[in-house]
Amino acid sequence: MKWAIIHIPEKPQISITEPPSVDVFAAVIEPKLANTLVRRLNKICPLENLTHVKRVRRSSLEGGKIQLSVVLCLSHGEVEQLESIQSDILELVHAYQLSPFIAKVAKYAASSNEEWKEQCKLWPTSYHPPTYNIDGITGFSEEDSQTIFNFMKLALKLTKSGPQLENAAVIVDPSVRQIISSASDQTHSWHSLIDTTSMETGCIKQPAVFTCSQPDANAAAVRDTLLSDGVSDENKRSYTGVSCLYPRKWMEHQQNTGNTCYFHPLRHAALVAVELAAARDKHLFPGSGNMLDCSFQENRLTSSMNSPAKKQKLNLSKDEDDLDLKACSHDSCFETERPYLCTGFDIYLVWEPCAMCAMALVHQRIRRIFFAFPNPNFGALGSVQRLQGERSLNHHYAVFRVLLPEDVFDNVHS
Amino acid sequence: MALCEEENNSDSTLAFMKLAIEQANDALNNLEVPIGCVFVLDGKVISSGRNRTTETRNATRHAEMEAIDELLKNWQDNGLSAMEISGKFFKCDLYVTCEPCIMCASALAILGIRSVFYGCGNDRFGGCGSILSLHSSQGKGFECTGGIMASEAVSLLRRFYEQGNANAPKPHRPLQISK
Numbered sequence: 282m283k284w285a286i287i288h289i290p291e292k293p294q295i296s297i298t299e300p301p302s303v304d305v306f307a308a309v310i311e312p313k314l315a316n317t318l319v320r321r322l323n324k325i326c327p328l329e330n331l332t333h334v335k336r337v338r339r340s341s342l343e344g345g346k347i348q349l350s351v352v353l354c355l356s357h358g359e360v361e362q363l364e365s366i367q368s369d370i371l372e373l374v375h376a377y378q379l380s381p382f383i384a385k386v387a388k389y390a391a392s393s394n395e396e397w398k399e400q401c402k403l404w405p406t407s408y409h410p411p412t413y414n415i416d417g418i419t420g421f422s423e424e425d426s427q428t429i430f431n432f433m434k435l436a437l438k439l440t441k442s443g444p445q446l447e448n449a450a451v452i453v454d455p456s457v458r459q460i461i462s463s464a465s466d467q468t469h470s471w472h473s474l475i476d477t478t479s480m481e482t483g484c485i486k487q488p489a490v491f492t493c494s495q496p497d498a499n500a501a502a503v504r505d506t507l508l509s510d511g512v513s514d515e516n517k518r519s520y521t522g523v524s525c526l527y528p529r530k531w532m533e534h535q536q537n538t539g540n541t542c543y544f545h546p547l548r549h550a551a552l553v554a555v556e557l558a559a560a561r562d563k564h565l566f567p568g569s570g571n572m573l574d575c576s577f578q579e580n581r582l583t584s585s586m587n588s589p590a591k592k593q594k595l596n597l598s599k600d601e602d603d604l605d606l607k608a609c610s611h612d613s614c615f616e617t618e619r620p621y622l623c624t625g626f627d628i629y630l631v632w633e634p635c636a637m638c639a640m641a642l643v644h645q646r647i648r649r650i651f652f653a654f655p656n657p658n659f660g661a662l663g664s665v666q667r668l669q670g671e672r673s674l675n676h677h678y679a680v681f682r683v684l685l686p687e688d689v690f691d692n693v694h695s
Numbered sequence: 696m697a698l699c700e701e702e703n704n705s706d707s708t709l710a711f712m713k714l715a716i717e718q719a720n721d722a723l724n725n726l727e728v729p730i731g732c733v734f735v736l737d738g739k740v741i742s743s744g745r746n747r748t749t750e751t752r753n754a755t756r757h758a759e760m761e762a763i764d765e766l767l768k769n770w771q772d773n774g775l776s777a778m779e780i781s782g783k784f785f786k787c788d789l790y791v792t793c794e795p796c797i798m799c800a801s802a803l804a805i806l807g808i809r810s811v812f813y814g815c816g817n818d819r820f821g822g823c824g825s826i827l828s829l830h831s832s833q834g835k836g837f838e839c840t841g842g843i844m845a846s847e848a849v850s851l852l853r854r855f856y857e858q859g860n861a862n863a864p865k866p867h868r869p870l871q872i873s874k
């Protein structure tokens with residue numbers, strides 16, 4: 282298996298091989314009549330709830346001959362009797378000596394390319410790929426894919442920090458390919474006095490900020506079943522330390538003597554990464570009423586952003602969410618370009634997050650989530666719940682699974 | 696989810712909810728979304744919290760999360776083990792002015808608390824029946840009772856949004872009383 286990225290859509294794939302369908306009356310027509318008939322049919326019997334269904338089907342017969350069929354109207358009920366057809370359509374049927382037959386068409390517009398191909402086997406439909414403006418849903422460039430794989434490798438490296446495997450999270454600003462924050466699970470190592478100015482003190486594991494490196498070529502030995510299901514091999518490390526997979530394991534926490542840290546059942550990697558991102562934001566862009574040395578702030582800003590000049594401009598967005606930015610701009614010129622929470626940022630997680638973490642990422646307005654392994658126990662992005670499909674939420678992120686080569690775990694840990 | 700008629704609420708239920716509303720008021724006075732909560736064990740308030748998302752710029756700092764942090768710290772400072780803390784949560788009730796969101800409801804299920812009493816429903820984010828039902832679907836569930844002093848909870852939220860707080864661009868909680 283090679284690296285790959287799969288989009289996890291908002292609704293589960295409905296049985297692709299047997300798409301829900303409805304019955305219609307259709308008839309084979311003379312190609313030269315197609316224009317006239319389609320125009321009249323669209324007028325007297327538009328396919329109102331089936332706008333994705335094409336009125337005309339072209340099929341090639343043996344010998345290369347083309348045959349055209351047209352959808353006349355919905356077939357109401359079970360009766361295949363012509364009497365059920367409305368009278369003006371019946372007139373057409375008689376006038377052009379058509380022989381209506383029942384055909385099946387897909388009931389819903391396709392939401393993916395695969396779904397579309399399958400439903401076209403019934404009767405052709407049109408397909409409009411999603412019009413989200415989130416990059417990647419319709420595919421990634423080679424360069425973007427490589428960046429994504431590299432950030433995922435960083436997350437994989439972080440899973441190893443304790444005696445057990447843990448979940449890990451890396452929040453990234455993709456516009457400048459910069460790491461905003463990163464963390465592994467801290468359910469056993471909470472420093473309760475989180476001070477935003479001394480994030481690296483205490484027992485908080487604050488991993489070094491990595492730069493995005495090229496994929497390393499040194500391949501190591503394969504331990505291919507490390508992450509497969511039903512692991513029993515004692516040599517393999519257990520996943521029970523992955524908090525999103527086993528959120529109730531905290532009760533078995535044993536206090537190590539001499540350990541001054543607290544444990545905290547809710548400090549899953551994603552929540553910690555969000556907290557660190559928020560702390561970083563406060564540090565870089567101190568809030569309103571905070572009269573700080575502007576030149577210092579400017580330096581920080583310049584070093585962390587690509588084009589500070591451009592970023593001085595007040596970004597009047599249509600989105601109400603940016604009210605926050607505008608409000609802050611009165612207090613400090615640097616506040617104008619502060620992203621609202623994690624708007625525009627991506628997060629890389631080794632395991633699919635639980636509902637708590639997935640909802641935290643909604644609250645913090647993460648743009649895209651990439652995870653490597655599904656979480657059959659408590660995964661909230663497709664496995665158990667599917668938060669990206671909850672329309673009532675005020676923010677929606679796009680979700681991707683990154684498929685890893687089997688030996689990657691060894692590579693990043695070697 | 697059970698619905699509480701005001702007149703059926705016991706005095707203590709209302710008293711605890713009043714304390715949660717006080718917390719929400721404190722949030723309002725600090726330009727935060729006015730939601731507050733208290734945790735109750737053996738008839739005593741053992742911690743309280745209110746929304747702190749604006750101050751922290753961390754949209755996960757809901758009232759429940761604040762109060763939970765306080766509890767975990769206090770109990771560990773008193774030398775309680777994880778097992779003992781789990782036993783405490785098992786006997787804890789939460790009084791919160793608005794239905795816990797999906798994140799907080801999951802957190803409460805992870806901790807394994809006994810029951811939740813809330814004021815108004817949350818039909819955008821609610822994790823106790825409004826959008827998802829994490830109190831009955833994930834791990835150890837908990838009892839949930841809504842509609843306690845809901846109008847007070849709602850009027851606080853209304854006041855907050857009417858005063859046009861620019862730091863909270865959108866209602867994070869709905870202004871609707873749970874049914």
Ligand SMILES: [Zn+2]
Pocket residue numbers: 524525549551634635636637638639
């Ligand atoms: Zn989690």
Ligand SMILES: [Zn+2]
Pocket residue numbers: 757759795796797798799800
């Ligand atoms: Zn919440």
